[in-house]
Amino acid sequence: MDKNLDRLNVYASRLISQKEYFVPGHRACQGCAEALALRLVAKALGRNNVIASATGCMEIVSSPLPLTSWNVPWIHVAFENAAAVASGIEAGLKVLMRKGRIPPKRINVMAMAGDGGTSDIGLQALSGAMERGHDFIYVCFDNEAYMNTGIQRSSSTPFGASTTTSPAGSVVPGQTTWKKNMPEIAVAHNIPYVATACSSYPFDLMEKVKKAAAIEGPAYIHILSVCPTGWRLPPQMAIHAGRLAVETGMFPLYEVEQGRYHLNIDLSELRPIEEYLKIQGRFRHLTPEMIEQIQQRVGEEYEKLKKKVRMTNEGQE
Amino acid sequence: MATRVGMEVSIAAAEAVKQANVDVIAAYPITPQTHIVEHLSEVVNNGELDAEFIPVESEHSAMSVCTGSSAAGARSFTCTSSQGLALMSEIVYITSSLRLPILMLLANRSLSGPLSIWNDHTDVMSIRDCGWIQVFVENGQEVYDHVFIGYRVAEDRNVLLPFMVNLDGFVLTHVIEPIEFLDQEIVDRYLPPYQPKYSLHPDHPVTMGAFATPALYTETKKAQTESLTEAMPYVLKAWQEFGDMTGRYYHPVETYKTEGAKVVLVTQGSLSETATLAIDSLQGAGEPVGLVKIRLWRPFPFEEFKEAVAGADLVVVMDRAISYGGPGGPLASEIRSALYAQEKRPRIVNFIAGIAGRDVAPEDFVHMIQQAQERPGEWYELYGVRE
Amino acid sequence: MAKPEHEITWKELNVGCVIDEPGNAAAYRTGDWRSQRPVYNKDRCIRCGTCYIFCPDMAIKILADGYIEHDLYYCKGCGICVEECPTDAITMVDEEE
Ligand SMILES: Cc1ncc(C[n+]2csc(CCOP(=O)(O)OP(=O)(O)O)c2C)c(N)n1
Ligand code: SF4
Ligand code: SF4
Ligand code: SF4
Numbered sequence: 001m002d003k004n005l006d007r008l009n010v011y012a013s014r015l016i017s018q019k020e021y022f023v024p025g026h027r028a029c030q031g032c033a034e035a036l037a038l039r040l041v042a043k044a045l046g047r048n049n050v051i052a053s054a055t056g057c058m059e060i061v062s063s064p065l066p067l068t069s070w071n072v073p074w075i076h077v078a079f080e081n082a083a084a085v086a087s088g089i090e091a092g093l094k095v096l097m098r099k100g101r102i103p104p105k106r107i108n109v110m111a112m113a114g115d116g117g118t119s120d121i122g123l124q125a126l127s128g129a130m131e132r133g134h135d136f137i138y139v140c141f142d143n144e145a146y147m148n149t150g151i152q153r154s155s156s157t158p159f160g161a162s163t164t165t166s167p168a169g170s171v172v173p174g175q176t177t178w179k180k181n182m183p184e185i186a187v188a189h190n191i192p193y194v195a196t197a198c199s200s201y202p203f204d205l206m207e208k209v210k211k212a213a214a215i216e217g218p219a220y221i222h223i224l225s226v227c228p229t230g231w232r233l234p235p236q237m238a239i240h241a242g243r244l245a246v247e248t249g250m251f252p253l254y255e256v257e258q259g260r261y262h263l264n265i266d267l268s269e270l271r272p273i274e275e276y277l278k279i280q281g282r283f284r285h286l287t288p289e290m291i292e293q294i295q296q297r298v299g300e301e302y303e304k305l306k307k308k309v310r311m312t313n314e315g316q317e
Numbered sequence: 318m319a320t321r322v323g324m325e326v327s328i329a330a331a332e333a334v335k336q337a338n339v340d341v342i343a344a345y346p347i348t349p350q351t352h353i354v355e356h357l358s359e360v361v362n363n364g365e366l367d368a369e370f371i372p373v374e375s376e377h378s379a380m381s382v383c384t385g386s387s388a389a390g391a392r393s394f395t396c397t398s399s400q401g402l403a404l405m406s407e408i409v410y411i412t413s414s415l416r417l418p419i420l421m422l423l424a425n426r427s428l429s430g431p432l433s434i435w436n437d438h439t440d441v442m443s444i445r446d447c448g449w450i451q452v453f454v455e456n457g458q459e460v461y462d463h464v465f466i467g468y469r470v471a472e473d474r475n476v477l478l479p480f481m482v483n484l485d486g487f488v489l490t491h492v493i494e495p496i497e498f499l500d501q502e503i504v505d506r507y508l509p510p511y512q513p514k515y516s517l518h519p520d521h522p523v524t525m526g527a528f529a530t531p532a533l534y535t536e537t538k539k540a541q542t543e544s545l546t547e548a549m550p551y552v553l554k555a556w557q558e559f560g561d562m563t564g565r566y567y568h569p570v571e572t573y574k575t576e577g578a579k580v581v582l583v584t585q586g587s588l589s590e591t592a593t594l595a596i597d598s599l600q601g602a603g604e605p606v607g608l609v610k611i612r613l614w615r616p617f618p619f620e621e622f623k624e625a626v627a628g629a630d631l632v633v634v635m636d637r638a639i640s641y642g643g644p645g646g647p648l649a650s651e652i653r654s655a656l657y658a659q660e661k662r663p664r665i666v667n668f669i670a671g672i673a674g675r676d677v678a679p680e681d682f683v684h685m686i687q688q689a690q691e692r693p694g695e696w697y698e699l700y701g702v703r704e
Numbered sequence: 705m706a707k708p709e710h711e712i713t714w715k716e717l718n719v720g721c722v723i724d725e726p727g728n729a730a731a732y733r734t735g736d737w738r739s740q741r742p743v744y745n746k747d748r749c750i751r752c753g754t755c756y757i758f759c760p761d762m763a764i765k766i767l768a769d770g771y772i773e774h775d776l777y778y779c780k781g782c783g784i785c786v787e788e789c790p791t792d793a794i795t796m797v798d799e800e801e
Contacts, residue, residue, distance in 0.1 A: 033760060092393070
């Protein structure tokens, strides 16, 4: 009954606003759960929001001149600088309000980028913005490769995955490195809020976004965004795949609030990762040994995370 | 009224930024621009200027922050030099396409490698086609004045383009010069607060930086290049009004003793002052030699330039950058194409000199002119290189 | 609605190519991409809204009475709503010519 595991919130869909700030008519592929994640983020943030976007799939699908999918102010400048552009917007709005040139009002500033735009080329700008303490939300839409340019590997591509620059060859079987732990890098900046999320858990995701918006200072949300095209997965399976990523422990959902870790879905028993891997073409070539290697690593990482939860909550209720 | 103070040019530049009531400053230190940023952080931290000073982690982010803040409607400032410009250049091109009126002071310095912190124009020439309005200044007063003029032009609803002021590193940034300060009320009258046409605010959602397919890209570029050529009258107007207010008039092309000159020397930036000494001594010896200084580099003042050299048989262009494997220096290339269609075209000789701080004395200019007169044909040469 | 891109002249572009009609991409029909179409069986629907929340293309509306409606102008036919509906109230059928 895995299909119904996330039915705790049945009927909650009807309670949320039907207003969209990222509107239909966007050109994401069929079943793109990155577009879904973006839709949910925009919905959670609502109207009082300004967005700085990096180059990438979500930028391209939403802004072909003269059309825009955006109902909120939105700017795209380049690939690696969304966090810096957002820093400028935040500083600009702040000083204009302080100088009385625009009316005072709480406006969220959000930066959005893919995993490439975040954990590779945009890491420096993001680190700078988090360290300087701008009051903004950074959302990384992690589809685990450079999808916009044709599924090249990134530092966020998981071990073993076949991409166009880490192809499953006869000698090298796909990506040879482990996924960079980007949320942990954000945590290391001692910012007030870090969370992971996935569009297969829409209410959890939206709650985190709202929390991030309410917090003063930088907030970082890392969203696993299933990409049927790049993962070689039937589009209707996108939500299912995200759920399996969480239930196998490949992508745990957690928050780090003022340094304290909290697992949102604490699984007493993880599903075997094979269930997750076998539905995706990018892992089709994996040998049982590699699967075992991944299984072991996932278990270790999950234990590490649980330990952090225990350690940072010691002595607390 | 105006007060005259002896001051390091970098400090005067920062004081001008303060008087311009800039909202957001984002900059990253690099020699020889450092004194400007340092003084600005002081001015902000001492509460003399109500601005957000963003100590970014790179020049790429400096320009990106300014892009964001300018798009939000804030008057935004940055300054850099050489490697910093090279690092931010990706975004420099984008800000002009977004039509954001950012002001940048560029303390001109040689581009690596080899690494050099000294002055020439290789940095600015590397981004010649970035779509910004670009001016060269000669002395501290001109730097100070052009902070106000720059914003005035850039923020004009008929212009809306970023504005770059080129000032020579060290020879300008680090010298003490007498600066005539403007009264604040005069500045405020000349430079009212920035009223953006579009800005990022939830009350009027706009999309900026959408991509264009080949079906529309050409039109976006036509609009952009027109915006730069059409900026010319507004630059002239801002200079005129500034002159009427201060008595200091600026022009796209400025001439020194060119009446009746058969030979014209062409320069840009602070070496122009040195060049005037050479002109004086040559004229003293009866040589019909004059000087033409190119102040406005983009949009290029073709008509004004042609007029300035109309009587010349020989034009000697001094470049401070080189186009490797190309036709010499970028200034000379521009001048050749400006004059190409003339029925009677002067002979053009190009010297590349003063690279990475190599001294150019008045005698060097005299020597260049003599060499150009003696050796026929059109050619270029790296002046003073040891063979 | 914005003019088609190949008809826009350079003079018609806003300063900086700013788009000042928010959400005007909503005029773009993504329904043409579809090869299969979702068919809704209201009788089976328990009005949970799951299909609505998971549609990446905002192609499902929740009606006042809690039942849903597909918007075939946008629906790309990904099949997520079919897969995620807990009561199998939606099925996919091939688009006819
Ligand atoms: C400086 C620079 N380098 C490379 C590119 C090409 N490029 C554009 S988007 C992209 C990949 C985007 O990947 P990611 O950030 O993961 O986002 P996704 O498209 O997967 O959502 C690349 C490599 C670029 N636009 N700019
Ligand atoms: S390539 Fe992947 S992330 Fe990009 S639009 Fe298509 S499905 Fe979405
Ligand atoms: S098939 Fe896909 S696009 Fe169409 S309504 Fe269902 S979920 Fe939305
Ligand atoms: S998911 Fe199924 S049961 Fe729930 S509202 Fe949609 S059609 Fe009805």
